[in-house]
Amino acid sequence: MWSIGVAVYFAAITFRTSLGVAGIDAAERFDINSSALSSFSILQLLVYAGMQIPVGLLVDRWGTRKVLLLGIVLFTTGQFAFALSESYAMALAARGLLGCGDAMTFISVLRLGTSWFPARRGPLVAQIAALCGMAGNLLTTLVLARVLAAVGWTPTFAGSAVLGVVVLVLVLLFLKERPEGVPVPSPVPSGDEPGSGYGRGYVRRQLAAAWREPGTRLGMWVHFTAQFPGMVFLLLWGLPYLVEAQGRTRAEASTLLTLVVLANMAIGLVYGQVITRYHGARTPIALGTVLATAGAWAMVLVWPGRAPLAVLVVLCVVLGTCGPGSMIGFDFARPANPPERQGTASGIVNIGGFTASMTTLLAVGVLLDVTGGDYRIAFASVFAVQALGVTQILRLRGRAHRRERERVVASRVETVHVPA
Numbered sequence: 077m078w079s080i081g082v083a084v085y086f087a088a089i090t091f092r093t094s095l096g097v098a099g100i101d102a103a104e105r106f107d108i109n110s111s112a113l114s115s116f117s118i119l120q121l122l123v124y125a126g127m128q129i130p131v132g133l134l135v136d137r138w139g140t141r142k143v144l145l146l147g148i149v150l151f152t153t154g155q156f157a158f159a160l161s162e163s164y165a166m167a168l169a170a171r172g173l174l175g176c177g178d179a180m181t182f183i184s185v186l187r188l189g190t191s192w193f194p195a196r197r198g199p200l201v202a203q204i205a206a207l208c209g210m211a212g213n214l215l216t217t218l219v220l221a222r223v224l225a226a227v228g229w230t231p232t233f234a235g236s237a238v239l240g241v242v243v244l245v246l247v248l249l250f251l252k253e254r255p256e257g258v259p260v261p262s263p264v265p266s267g268d269e270p271g272s273g274y275g276r277g278y279v280r281r282q283l284a285a286a287w288r289e290p291g292t293r294l295g296m297w298v299h300f301t302a303q304f305p306g307m308v309f310l311l312l313w314g315l316p317y318l319v320e321a322q323g324r325t326r327a328e329a330s331t332l333l334t335l336v337v338l339a340n341m342a343i344g345l346v347y348g349q350v351i352t353r354y355h356g357a358r359t360p361i362a363l364g365t366v367l368a369t370a371g372a373w374a375m376v377l378v379w380p381g382r383a384p385l386a387v388l389v390v391l392c393v394v395l396g397t398c399g400p401g402s403m404i405g406f407d408f409a410r411p412a413n414p415p416e417r418q419g420t421a422s423g424i425v426n427i428g429g430f431t432a433s434m435t436t437l438l439a440v441g442v443l444l445d446v447t448g449g450d451y452r453i454a455f456a457s458v459f460a461v462q463a464l465g466v467t468q469i470l471r472l473r474g475r476a477h478r479r480e481r482e483r484v485v486a487s488r489v490e491t492v493h494v495p496a
Contacts, residue, residue, distance in 0.1 A: 078201075080251045081181075081188040082208045084144050084243045088181040089212030090220075091155045091174055092120070094236060096213075096311050097221035097330065098229075100319070105229060106164040110449075114441030117312045119168055120175035121434040125427050127179035132423025133279055136416060140184045140191075140253045147184070148247065151177025152240025159233030182209070183422045186406065190418055191254040196352070199407045203348030206403050207341045213310060214341075217334040225326075286421040290476035291412025295421075296428040297472060298362045299405035301465025303429030305369045305458055306398030308436045310336055313455075321451040322382050332392050339396020347400040351407055358404050359473050363466070365401030368394050370462055377452050402429045411480055432461050 095102065095116055103113050135143050154174030161167035182205075189201040224232045286292050309317075310333060318329035350357050372394035376383050383391075405425045413421040436457055443454035 077250075077252050078185075078188050078192045078205075080243075080246050081140065081144065081185040082205055083246060084148060085181045085185050085205060085209045086212040086215075087239045087243045088147070088151055088178045089209040090215050090236065090239060091151050092178050093213045093216045093310055094155070094220055094233065095120075095171070096333065097216055097315060098224055098232075099312055099316050100326075101224065101229060102167070106167060108164055110444040111441040112164065114312060114437050116168060116171045117437050118434050118441075120171045120178070121311075121430045121437065123172050123175035124179045125430040125434060127176055128183070128423035128427045128430070129283065129420065130423075131180050131183050132419040132421070133282060134180075135183050135187050135419030135423075136282065137278075140187050141247065141251050143180050144184045144247050144251070145244070147177045147180030148240055148244045149177065150174070150180070152237055152244065153177075155240060156234055156237040159230050159237065183419055183426060186422050187419055188253070190410075190415065199351040199404075200348035202403050202406050203344040203351075203400060206399055207344040210337050210340045210344070210399060214334065214337045217330055217337060221326075221330045282417060282420045283424075286409075286413055286417050286424055289409070289412040289421070290472055290479050291408045292421045292424055294469065294472040294476040295405035295407070295409035295412075295425040297405075297465055297468040298408060298428070299402045299425050300428030300432045301462055301469060302362055302365050302369075302404070303398055303402030304432035304436050304461060305373065306336060306340070306395040307429065307433040308440065308458075309333075309395050311433065312437060313440050317451050317455070318388070320449070322388060324388075332388055335389065335392040336395045339393045340399045341396075343397050344400040344403070347404070351404065355407075358407055359469075359477075362401055362404045363469065365397045366462055366466060369398060370459060373455060373458055377455060405429075408476055411483065412476070432465065436461055 099113060102108075102116065103110075106112075131143065151174045154170050154172070154177060157170035157173065158167055161170055185205050186202060189205060193201045220232060220236060223235070308314075314333050314336070315326070315329050318324045318332055319326055324332070347361060350361065372391045376387060376391050379387060405428065406422060409421040409425045410418065439457040439461075440454040443457060444451070447453050
């Protein structure tokens with residue numbers, strides 16, 4: 077059952093990242109500059125980030141299957157409309173629709189994981205889900221880029237939309253939300269009066285309860301700080317940077333983007349195994365990921381002239397840690413919230429990285445236009461966003477860890493002292 081949800085996420089990532097190998101083609105097709113090109117991804121991420129809390133609430137209220145079906149219809153329609161777009165406005169609307177559908181997938185997959193696997197395997201299950209999603213990015217860099225070069229814009233994007241139809245059929249025919257006999261989590265937050273259900277205060281109660289938990293806020297800032305350098309690189313600016321600033325051929329650039337995806341998949345398995353066994357490793361791994369990313373970008377940006385291939389390989393491998401590093405954010409929010417609030421808490425966490433990605437995508441595009449295409453200055457914006465995130469992680473980590481220890485102790489006491 078969980079693998080069906082992961083297949084939907086795979087399709088969503090394929091569609092989300094398809095623009096990453098078509099940025100130069102899109103600029104030529106719609107006759108737009110760098111800022112306008114970045115608007116495609118910015119709008120997509122703006123819709124994605126804005127939908128996270130509503131989607132989290134919908135998952136808690138409607139369940140996984142209904143939300144996934146709605147997401148598939150939206151992102152498949154968006155991808156097909158993008159294939160047929162002749163104007164910038166129509167293409168922009170198509171990417172927004174795609175972002176709306178994409179927003180409904182990952183939180184739903186996380187909820188499926190909590191239904192079909194024991195809690196102790198949560199970190200590993202989440203990392204494997206992200207790994208399978210990144211396989212969609214691999215499909216983009218290995219297959220879609222070459223198909224685009226061979227057959228052109230419309231056949232490539234329209235043909236890829238068929239993948240959405242396939243996963244729609246899978247969900248309709250086979251998906252079950254939880255094993256038989258497992259009760260449906262109560263939608264009423266702890267502490268509410270029985271029968272309050274989905275009244276006007278439901279959204280406010282869910283959000284307030286999730287946000288009060290330091291683990292939820294820490295998870296959001298970990299996701300914010302770790303994810304965006306790799307996302308910005310893969311989603312839009314990696315290919316133009318490697319071709320225009322580093323003088324690589326499009327084939328070489330595509331191979332380097334593939335390396336980011338492969339590193340992401342391999343490192344995700346390692347992170348998942350380590351955190352499953354050593355829960356205390358979460359914060360050191362998250363901060364180490366951020367520092368390694370900052371160091372790799374600093375090395376490339378200060379390199380005189382064009383960086384050697386070996387240096388670009390190091391950068392791409394390090395950028396591959398960003399996705400797994402951001403997934404640690406969910407490992408802070410998950411134990412801080414009860415089952416009936418998992419969707420809402422995951423939505424709050426997921427807002428973080430996509431807000432940072434959206435901000436940086438815009439900053440890079442604007443700085444490229446202002447500086448006449450100076451990628452060194454444009455990508456220096458990465459450090460400012462990272463500094464903000466690290467500050468918030470350091471501020472919240474102590475409170476989140478103390479609260480989590482209190483919950484563990486209370487749970488053990490409750491287990492030992494069973495009321496008569």
